[in-house]
Amino acid sequence: MMEVELPEDATVPTLTRSFAACVASVTETPIAEVPQPRADLPGAISHWRSWLAGRGAGLVTLGKPSSFSWPGYWLAILGRPGLSADAHDATAVLMFGTPSGVVLSPQDPSLLGRAATDLPVREGYVLCGLDPALIAPTSPLPQLSGTVAAIALAERATGDMRTVDHAQALANRGLDGDRYAAKAGTFTPTDDTTRGYDLTLIEAEVLDSLTLPEARTLGYAEARRNVVTHGLDLNALVGRRFRVGNVECLGQRLCEPCSHLERLTTKGTLRGLIHRGGLRADVLSDGVITTGDLIETID
Incomplete structure (x- = not known):
């Protein structure tokens, strides 16, 4: 991952900008190259899925995000149950680890290090490769x-x-x-x-x-x-x-x-x-x- 701050374009909803920053961080892509559609989160996610597909990756929605963890990155939306997709107090963060904790929080840096189990995780997404076979090693293994x-x-x-x-x-x-x-x-x-x-x-x-x-x-x-x-x-x-x-x-x-x-x-x-x-x-x-x-x- 790389450090990415919240983009400043006020014409894009804050939650969308924060999620875009998390995507930029986990893909190690300059934020200027990550789409920032002027749309609420559901519309933006559709846009990002198309963009990621061109990079051989996808964005998978988690069925039970509040109890999810794995030894890798995932994106979470924090907020009270029942909030609309573009609610003002919803927050996008990047999680990592089992159990998971916040490693990037463009909207609220004070959340860094907080455990997922202590936060109101409302939605979750995993960014992953479309073909696992492409990540298999192909070169001879060196003596170490x-x-x-x-x-x-x-x-x-x-x-x-x-x-x-x-x-x-x-x-x-x-x-x-x-x-x-x-x-x-x-x-x-x-x-x-x-x-x-x-x-x-x-x-x-x-x-x-x-x-x-x-x-x-x-x-x-x-x-x-x-x-x-x-x-x-x-x-x-x-x-x-x-x-x-x-x-x-x-x-x-x-x-x-x-x-x-x-x-x-x-x-x-x-x-x-x-x-x-x-x-x-x-x-x-x-x-x-x-x-x-x-x-x-x-x-």
């Missing part, structure tokens, strides 16, 4: 390596993380002493077949460069990931097998930030870690992970 910079565990779901020099990895469970290995994490699935909750990793380079409001920072343990890595592109490990020390793992998906993480840390964490929040992985073998261990791909 890095090292373990830190290890952190928390015994309870919202308990403080503590750093340790080494940790016992348990296949299909996680790190001994951590809440997810004990099946007690905030997002621990009830279905044992759901994958990607054993181990979380984040890059030291991301945390070292992360600047939050009022010059705040996020320490390695505060990031609430199990393994902090150095010299490794974690996003490139999605779908790949890799080894941490002598422990074999499988990268499942990005460990995107969410409103829950921001609530436990500090304001700005949600926005600051979008697509930089690290990796969720399965632990495939028992072993010990130690600070300084080599991390390398094995496929």
Whole structure:
């Protein structure tokens, strides 16, 4: 996403301008290139759908927006139930994360970081590609390596993380002493077949460069990931097998930030870690992970 302010054209309804700014942000398109029809929201959405189709994308209406969340962007209209589509006090915002929080609010910046569950979400839309096959990787996968910079565990779901020099990895469970290995994490699935909750990793380079409001920072343990890595592109490990020390793992998906993480840390964490929040992985073998261990791909 990119930062986009509310366009100033007063001939276009405020809600339409705000929604256009959110579309510009999530598509990383200059706001001047995003249509801003002089229409209420339903009419404008029809216009944007045609425009997006030309870019290979669509705008999907959510059936139950008040309870929706996913580890990606979506657009929400906030307002009291029963408001008309162009109501004066309706607000368009960009959401992100599971659970979701506001990452862009052109009409009301004070909403940044607010959890979707705390807001009156009236409508919701997901902007997505029309053909998922087009996003599949086609080039050969490179050999990647890095090292373990830190290890952190928390015994309870919202308990403080503590750093340790080494940790016992348990296949299909996680790190001994951590809440997810004990099946007690905030997002621990009830279905044992759901994958990607054993181990979380984040890059030291991301945390070292992360600047939050009022010059705040996020320490390695505060990031609430199990393994902090150095010299490794974690996003490139999605779908790949890799080894941490002598422990074999499988990268499942990005460990995107969410409103829950921001609530436990500090304001700005949600926005600051979008697509930089690290990796969720399965632990495939028992072993010990130690600070300084080599991390390398094995496929």
